[in-house]
Structures are given as structure tokens and as C-alpha cells.
Amino acid sequence: MASSDSDADADDRRPHALDTFTRRGVTMMFGPKVLTHPILLAIDQGTTSTRVIKYELLGFHYKERDGERKDLRPIQSAQHPHKQIHPKPGWVEHDPEEIIENIKKCYREVGGAFTMAVGITNQRETIVAWDSETMKPLHNAIVWCDARTAEIVSRFSEKEKHMVFQKTGMPISTYFSATKMRWLLENSKDVQKAAARGTLRFGTMDSWIVTKLGARRDSNNQELPNVHVTDVTNASRYLLMNIETLEWDDDLLNLFGIKKEWLPRIVSSAERVSGWAGNPSVTKDKEKIELEVYGILGDQHASALGHRLREGDSKNTYGTGCFAMRNTGKTITRSKRGILTTVCWKLGKDEEAEYALEGAVAVGGECIRWLRDEMELVSDANEVEECAKTVTDTGGVTFVPAFGGLFAPHWRDDSRGVIVGLTRYAKKAHICRAALEAIAYQSMEVLEAMELDCEENSKSKKRKKTSSSDGDAKLLSVDGGASVNDTLMQIQADVLGKSVRRPANIETTAYGAALAAAIGAYKRGVYSWYGNSKEPMTVRDVLGEDNQNANDGSKLFESKSTKEERAKGRSRWEDALQRTYGLDTYCDKEQSYNM
Incomplete structure (x- = not known):
């Protein structure tokens, strides 16, 4: 200093x-x-x-x-x-x-x-x-x-x-x-x-x-x-x-x-x-x-603090990438599923640190920009949602945007992107919807891995399950630029089988x-x-129980999917995921250069 x-x-x-x-x-x-x-x-x-x-x-x-x-x-x-x-x-x-x-x-x-x-x-x-x-x-x-x-x-x-x-x-x-x-x-x-x-x-x-x-x-x-x-x-x-x-x-x-x-x-x-x-x-x-x-x-x-996440709460940010985070309180929970253990925050030099589990997805909203700028399928990002709404499913098309590898929970540097399941019937709307599904499925993988890690951590410590910090959380808080896409948020709720809450202020x-x-x-x-x-803004003012609904005017997206539909979608996603492994062999190799 x-x-x-x-x-x-x-x-x-x-x-x-x-x-x-x-x-x-x-x-x-x-x-x-x-x-x-x-x-x-x-x-x-x-x-x-x-x-x-x-x-x-x-x-x-x-x-x-x-x-x-x-x-x-x-x-x-x-x-x-x-x-x-x-x-x-x-x-x-x-x-x-x-x-x-x-x-x-x-x-x-x-x-x-x-x-x-x-x-x-x-x-x-x-x-x-x-x-x-x-x-x-x-x-x-x-x-x-x-x-x-x-x-x-x-x-x-x-x-x-x-x-x-x-x-x-x-x-x-x-x-x-x-x-x-x-x-x-x-x-x-x-x-x-x-x-x-x-x-x-x-x-x-x-x-x-x-x-x-x-x-x-x-x-x-x-x-x-x-x-x-x-x-x-x-x-x-x-x-x-x-x-x-x-x-x-x-x-x-x-x-x-x-x-x-x-x-x-x-x-x-x-x-x-x-x-x-x-x-x-x-x-x-x-x-x-x-x-x-x-x-x-x-x-x-900062996003987690903006959502005022307490122990057991989860959020997902939809930006260039996707970033799911779950507050685990003062407990360091080590993942067995490729999820990161990180510091959530330390709100003052004399305060104890709180920790979190996090799953980072490399390509979230970036795949929308790719459809617009590189593939030129759409003229602006909003057109992706409009196209996706014209079909009820992807027509069997699955898009895994592993442009530079996969982050959590896979950590595969050798993966590269694929679009599979194409037929003569496939059209632009199916690819646009598959791009939104790709964001939702990647987020699903990290959120579910976090829940399993928390459940196992609770069992290993023989704690009585008293809160969502020990396992399943029924509500996901969301933010980020891509979260304004109602179709994406509904797809996310359907893929998870859970409610998704978007605050009025997504910043x-x-x-x-x-x-x-x-x-x-x-x-x-x-x-x-x-x-x-008057006593000014304190940690309790931010994270106290009376302040968990600070963002009035939030919108709730309820899941409309069945268990069978979710299982079928997951199987299709996991099959496409396997096809991304080892594809770096066929892509340009990075070479060292001197400045």
C-alpha cells in the first residue's frame, strides 16, 4: 500500500x-x-x-x-x-x-x-x-x-x-x-x-x-x-x-x-x-x-454480492462466458467434479473470508456474437431470440461452442466446437435455438456439479441437512447481458427443472x-x-435476511419440462459433447513468437 x-x-x-x-x-x-x-x-x-x-x-x-x-x-x-x-x-x-x-x-x-x-x-x-x-x-x-x-x-x-x-x-x-x-x-x-x-x-x-x-x-x-x-x-x-x-x-x-x-x-x-x-x-x-x-x-x-447471496444461494451470469457461483459460507468445499473452489469475498481486512464453488463456461453469449459476426446468420443479437421462438425445438441439432476448449466441469483443452444432428430439414431457427440451448446445458452441468459437491461435503462431515447450502437449491438468480433473453431464461428453467429469477436491475x-x-x-x-x-451501510445491511429481495420487480421463469424431456435432452447434449474431444489435432497449432 x-x-x-x-x-x-x-x-x-x-x-x-x-x-x-x-x-x-x-x-x-x-x-x-x-x-x-x-x-x-x-x-x-x-x-x-x-x-x-x-x-x-x-x-x-x-x-x-x-x-x-x-x-x-x-x-x-x-x-x-x-x-x-x-x-x-x-x-x-x-x-x-x-x-x-x-x-x-x-x-x-x-x-x-x-x-x-x-x-x-x-x-x-x-x-x-x-x-x-x-x-x-x-x-x-x-x-x-x-x-x-x-x-x-x-x-x-x-x-x-x-x-x-x-x-x-x-x-x-x-x-x-x-x-x-x-x-x-x-x-x-x-x-x-x-x-x-x-x-x-x-x-x-x-x-x-x-x-x-x-x-x-x-x-x-x-x-x-x-x-x-x-x-x-x-x-x-x-x-x-x-x-x-x-x-x-x-x-x-x-x-x-x-x-x-x-x-x-x-x-x-x-x-x-x-x-x-x-x-x-x-x-x-x-x-x-x-x-x-x-x-x-x-x-x-461482485455479481454474487449484488445478488446478496448468502450461504447456499446460487447465481449464474450470462455474459461473454457463463459463470455460476454458489456461496458456501466460511467452509472451503473442494470439488471432485471439476468445479472451482474460490474465495467469494472478504468484506474488510478484519473480516473472515467467505468461499464459493464456481463453474466457468468459456463461451456463453460469445456464441451469439459468433452467429452474427462470423457466420452472418443474423444481423443483430436480438434476431437470435426471434428466430429461436419460431420453432419449438432444435430439430435434433446440437451445438457445442468449444471454440478454444471446454472449461468446468470438463477442462478439456483439446476440445473444439461442433454442430451435430444436421438434416435437410434443419434451418437457421434450429441453429439459433441450439445456440441458446448450448448456453443453458453448459450452465446446467456446472450447477448440478456444485449441488453434488455440497451434498457430499455435508455427508462427509456428518452434518444434518438444514439448508440449501448442503445440496439442492430450488431457485437460480441470474444476471448479465444475455439474461434479458426471455427465451434463453425459459430454456434454462426447463433444462434445470427449476425456477430462474431475473432481477429488475440486471447490472x-x-x-x-x-x-x-x-x-x-x-x-x-x-x-x-x-x-x-445514522449507522451507514454495513455488511449486515447488504447480506442480512431483511435484504434478500432488494431488487423489486424481478421476473420468475418456472420450469415447464418433464423429467423424461430433461433426460432426453441431456443424452443428446452428452453425445455431442463427446464428439468435441481431440479435435484440436485438426486445427491450427499455436506457435511461439517473439515480440
Whole structure:
């Protein structure tokens, strides 16, 4: 961290920029609207775009007002896409500087100055390498779904794989950050030179954002060193953190050949990790953006917090990929079915970590984009749903979009996509519906594997089954861009044989990041600067029993399928799945190249 604990405490006693501003009157910035609620920002840095959403904190006012429930209300947002770079088949990269510029654009468009706290949520596993002196990236970011490290993955023995799984809860895969760092060290001359100079820094997108945009002033307005941190949820995806100690593990570092000084310091998901931004009205550089960061969560963990998942609850996010997560509380449940054991969150440096089971599907909404952009079957994503609704089934067509391999629960790097069951009768509508079914069946596999793992964990500990945390959950909460597709949600309910609940506000990822920032600000005493006697946003306000229906206006999709129909569909899916194995032999091989 940029400052010592004593410096941080001193910072928390100073007047805040927003406090100074509100005393002068807010109408100069917000026109006729007088600000009565604290303002928070959520930066949602995703795989295809970056968003910034401004929230006001309800139930807490600069002036006392009773009867308002504690929650966050979105009031403004901005979004900018970034380029997807594909140097070779199976390779995916992003320009780290483009992403920073997009954050700045969004920040200015929503009027981000004078916010009380900032929460960051980000695409996980995607790795950035930069030089700590120049603050410039040494290579494009290697994205989580990139498959170039398959050869590196194949080097490890079964004993080494077992050790990694026991310490991290995850298998060695192209998915995670450590193999991407290893590839950069072996293939990028710029990374090698920075390592030799001692200026190499690695980090996921949260680390990169905080390093580039985190506030760097102490209580005396003096500039501090750059901050190099990541939170426990992002750190749990490196394959380098021990999920029991929540620290970088020496055995893992040695195995992958990564030095600890190249890595960010691990912090909790809800605490201040930056310095003080100062008052923008008196800052010399009016264009400079300095974020006061109080919360960081990987995207799926932020989504889980946005759904306010308690122990035993499950959610699924339908984005570029699909990500199912089940909160297992303070219990580390190790999977026997290819499901990941991960940190759910740690809401404060003095709080206990909560854990989760997670199943990641590499290709979710991405297969819809593939139908549009590569196959040109449709002109826009909405047309897929319209086509799918014109038929009652797929006509026997099954689509497995294993473009770069399969993630949970199979973990097959040698798989490639297939469309099977084609007949002269098959038409565009059948393929569109098969694409939606592919998303639902992949999600089904990971959700069912989680339930079985929880059931076995309960039996092994001889616990009396008292809640859904020990087995079957009857309701699935959903979010993500593709969740607006009613046909997909109904197919998901039918495939699972369970109800699917979609909240009115599906932006749960950004919402969760803002909640983490609100909790982090409370823990640092920020609210006391405003002289309000009310208790501010706490962990209980977010996860207490009275707050489980925070998103009013949700839509419920009830299953309409029979047990026989589900069994027949599963058999057809599993048959197609088997046909994907080993097809990498016939696809272009990734070759090493030097930059």
C-alpha cells in the first residue's frame, strides 16, 4: 500500500473533498438538483467494454431523513467498448492503455468528480505486465479466454497438478493468470528485460486500474508511490494464492517461476487501497483523474454480492462466458467434479473470508456474437431470440461452442466446437435455438456439479441437512447481458427443472462493486465526516435476511419440462459433447513468437 497504517488513519481524519464541496453548495455542478445523498462510483471493466455507473447511497443523508431503506440507486452511466485483438487462432488480447482511456471517458461523462468512494470490478485472470518506472504496458493484456498457454499446461506432472489443486482449489489451465505470466516471461523480450531490471510488475485489470488511476496523495497533499494491489477474489484466480492463508504461496511461486516482488499486495474486498484525491477544484491538473478506491471484487464475486447471496444461494451470469457461483459460507468445499473452489469475498481486512464453488463456461453469449459476426446468420443479437421462438425445438441439432476448449466441469483443452444432428430439414431457427440451448446445458452441468459437491461435503462431515447450502437449491438468480433473453431464461428453467429469477436491475456486477465500496468507506470512518448519526451501510445491511429481495420487480421463469424431456435432452447434449474431444489435432497449432 502507498502509505503506512498510521498515515492511513491520519488521512481518515482529514476533511474530504466532497465534504468541502457540499459546504459550498452542489448546485454549481448538478444544476437545480441539490445533492442530499453520498455518491459512489462503480467501474465495471469487462471483457468487451468498460462501464462507469454513478450511484447515490439511500438511507443515509447529509441531512437527517427517516424512513428510507439503505440501498444504492443508479443515477447515471457511461460505457465504451474496446478492441478484441486476435493475433492467432485461440489468442485474445486487449490494449491496456485503451481500457484506461475508456475509463477516463466514462468517468468524465458521468461527472465522476466529488464522489465519496469508488468500487472496481473487473474481468478476472486477464493479465497485464508493465514497467514500474515508465508505467507503460510491456505487452497487450492476455485475456482470460486465451488458449495460447496449452503447451505450458501440458508440462506439469500429476503430482504438481494435485499440489496446485489442493492449495488453490483450481486445476492448472490456460484459463488462469499464472500460465499467462509464464508465457510472457518466456516469449516477450520486453518482459524479460523488465524482469532483469527489477521493474516488472504483473497484475489483473484491477491492479492495472489502481496503479494507473488510484489517488496518490497523503493527508498533507504530498504525492505517494504508485499503489500495486489486488483483492483476495482476484488473487484467488492467479494459481499462486493459497486459499486458506490468503497469501502468495512460495511453493506455487517456485513451480511457475514467478517472483513475489512482481505481484501485487493482496488486500480485502472492502477497504481503502488508494491515497486521497484532494479537491479537484484546486488541483493544478484539471484533466487528471484520481480515484479513491474503497472496494475491489472480481466480476463474478461482485455479481454474487449484488445478488446478496448468502450461504447456499446460487447465481449464474450470462455474459461473454457463463459463470455460476454458489456461496458456501466460511467452509472451503473442494470439488471432485471439476468445479472451482474460490474465495467469494472478504468484506474488510478484519473480516473472515467467505468461499464459493464456481463453474466457468468459456463461451456463453460469445456464441451469439459468433452467429452474427462470423457466420452472418443474423444481423443483430436480438434476431437470435426471434428466430429461436419460431420453432419449438432444435430439430435434433446440437451445438457445442468449444471454440478454444471446454472449461468446468470438463477442462478439456483439446476440445473444439461442433454442430451435430444436421438434416435437410434443419434451418437457421434450429441453429439459433441450439445456440441458446448450448448456453443453458453448459450452465446446467456446472450447477448440478456444485449441488453434488455440497451434498457430499455435508455427508462427509456428518452434518444434518438444514439448508440449501448442503445440496439442492430450488431457485437460480441470474444476471448479465444475455439474461434479458426471455427465451434463453425459459430454456434454462426447463433444462434445470427449476425456477430462474431475473432481477429488475440486471447490472448486479457494478452494483456489487458499489456495495463493496460503501462497506469499505464505512469501515474507514468516511461517513463520520458528514456528521450524520445514522449507522451507514454495513455488511449486515447488504447480506442480512431483511435484504434478500432488494431488487423489486424481478421476473420468475418456472420450469415447464418433464423429467423424461430433461433426460432426453441431456443424452443428446452428452453425445455431442463427446464428439468435441481431440479435435484440436485438426486445427491450427499455436506457435511461439517473439515480440
